[in-house]
Amino acid sequence: MSDTPDWAARDGADPTRDPSTGDRSGEPREPHRGAPVSPQTAAVFGRPDGVQGSFSQTPSAQPQPQIAAPDPVLAEAFGRPAGTADTLQRDPYATFGRDDDEAEPADPWRDPGSPAQLDAPALSEPEADGPRATGPRMGIRELLFGDRVHWWALATLAIVAVLVGVAGGLIGRWTAEVIPPLNSNTVELDVDDSDAASGDVAKVATAVAPSVVMIEVRTASEGSSGSGFVVDKMGYIVTNNHVISAAANDKEAKLEVVFSDHNRVPARIAGRDVRTDVAVLKVDDVENLTVAKLGDSSKLEIGQPVIAFGAPLGLDRTVTTGIVSAVDRPVPLRPDASSDTDAVINAIQTDAAINPGNSGGPLVDAQGRVIGVNTAIAAAGGGSIGLGFAIPINEAVPISEKLIADGSVTHPQIGVTAATVRNDQVFGARVKDVAAGSPAARAGLKENDVITEFDGRPIEGADELTVAVRMAKIGQEVKYTYWRDGRTFSGTVTPGDD
Incomplete structure (x- = not known):
């Protein structure tokens, strides 16, 4: 066992690491394994096909992200004005939006570039007089005898007053004669108290x-x-x-x-x-x-x-x-x-x-x-x-x-039901049904026959036939006319009671 402590081996020089490569001598290097990369991410951020190591400018056959052209409306709103430089800063000395020939200041005192000259004083208008006190009112005596109003003014006023009075009197008289009064207490209503002849x-x-x-x-x-x-x-x-x-x-x-x-x-x-x-x-x-x-x-x-x-x-x-x-x-x-x-x-x-x-x-x-x-x-x-x-x-x-x-x-009846018919061929009461053994059946009437006359009365509908039959007498023979298959026939029928 070596006398070198463990912390020296970890933090100091490692005797097993190659100083030129940094690899441990005698130990194989394991490849780095990270999280798997999706094909979409690799297509955007990975190396182009055929490139090893650092990136190159060689175009790749894989689709690359493209920057779309800006929307025309956004380009017009936020783009650089036409004719300007690449920078967005404007020339501070530009006169965009100002008139080239501006009017000179009307007041030379306010124009620092105006030359010295003589001019009117600052207060060129005289001050207005202050309010005057109201004099004493004029009475009738002063008006007529105070010699303060010309005699012709007084005469004119008198003539005007006379004319106004005369005109008012004439207008009043005219309106009284043309427009009668609305109310009167002299009117009495006359009442005729004689006997009125009765009408028929x-x-x-x-x-x-x-x-x-x-x-x-x-x-x-x-x-x-x-x-x-x-x-x-x-x-x-x-x-x-x-x-x-x-x-x-x-x-x-x-x-x-x-x-x-x-x-x-x-x-x-x-x-x-x-x-x-x-x-x-x-x-x-x-x-x-x-x-x-x-x-x-x-x-x-x-x-x-x-x-x-x-x-x-x-x-x-x-x-x-x-x-x-x-x-x-x-x-x-x-x-x-x-x-x-x-x-x-x-x-x-x-x-x-x-x-x-x-x-x-x-x-x-x-x-x-x-x-x-x-x-x-x-x-x-x-x-x-x-x-x-x-x-x-x-x-x-x-x-x-x-x-x-x-x-x-009881009422007369002939034993038929009918409906009104009116067309280009005939007007009358079309027989819809004939009761078996009825007076109509005995008279030879059939369905679809059209009765056009009954007891001398023209028949133009079912209601008229009903009235004509009811006005006949029970047991008394009645003549009638009917239309069948485009031809007109006559016959007789004896109504019975209902």
């Missing part, structure tokens, strides 16, 4: 109004009103079926009639007909009833005056006037939530204002005779637009008599 409409209204009634129906959930008119002293009242339909279908409903003198009495349904929208009520123990006079609707002329009575929107004793606009107008009435009426009426059309609540009231002529029963309106928004329809009294009377006698009524 007023006379008719006075005569008919006592026979017209308002009908009210109240159920547990709703209430409605309509109109009617007395046709017999026993207390029979004619109205529309759709007016009292809710009372007929609800045993708990309350049905009342209100007369023109505000007498309110209960009513009962004597009979009703959903096919013609006619109904008859009965009131008891009412004395001194005024019965309406009935006319003849077959004698109506287009343009003749008529008067409608009723209680539109619950406003009883309402009277409106108009004319007969048309007759024999087929108007369908379909069932809805408040009525079971399913009818087509052969209506009188009028422009007399008819609104909801007028239904059931009388339509009378200029002599006060009932010629129709107000029934329906055509309205875009629910109110009258001059298109009102009434059931002709000549059709309402026989139905009312049958309802008073039996409580029900």
